[in-house]
Amino acid sequence: MERGHYKDPPTKVAEMPTATGPFLIGVAGGTCAGKTVVCERLAELAGPGLVTLIRIDSYQVDHTHQSIVERAATNYDHPDAYDWDLLNGHLAALTRGELVLAPTYDFAVHNRSPVVREVQPAPVIVVEGILVLHDAALRERLDLKVYVDADADVRFIRRLTRDVAERGRTIDGIIAQWMTTVRPGHEQYIEPTKRHADLVVPFGGENERAIAVLLARVRELGGPSSSART
Helix, strand or coil: CCHHHHCCCCCCECCCCCCCCCEEEEEEECCCCCHHHHHHHHHHHHCCCCEEEEEHHHHECCCCCCCHHHHHCCCCCCHHHECHHHHHHHHHHHHCCECEEEEEEECCCCEEEEEEEEECCCCEEEEECCCCCCCHHHHHHCCEEEEEECCHHHHHHHHHHHHHHHCCCCHHHHHHHHHHHHHHHHHHHHHHHHHHCCEEEECHHHCHHHHHHHHHHHHHHHCHHHHCCC
């Protein structure tokens, strides 16, 4: 699909499972705090068709006009790195029961991929990312706001391991990015959003009790059939 689809995707009205529309959960927290583990575990345990995941990493601003060197130097831990209008527009469409074509992101080249992802509406929509609780317009859409917490040293080790193994980064580059943008961005923009959270989850994806609490709520929203799942 062409890149122009990002701004003007075709829409299809889908039958919503409830009269009031989907329940939106925002899951924020620092880099490698365990947000993705919590969200994916929640979707897995809830069962097929109940939870749709939206990752705001995919909604980073398109930097096709820049060289890869310029893209690598961009501060991706700053709120200006994200296309909030597109994200909020897609969430509004999903709330109306419409299909959207979400962008995807290629971390190896620090830019959006030409591939788009078809996202269907569902009873529960989970929006995950470091700055999910930063944008006021996004916060207003959320029915439940969650902040996943983890110590900085744990997050750094996880990020170092992930970026070397999965994103083709060098150790020196990861350390430099952590010191110049990731740590300052966390302290200035991400950590302060914890005050907006309805639920703070320490220990990330290892916190089975917190995941169980979220799962119970999701199953309740999904109706009687979902509560029977194990």
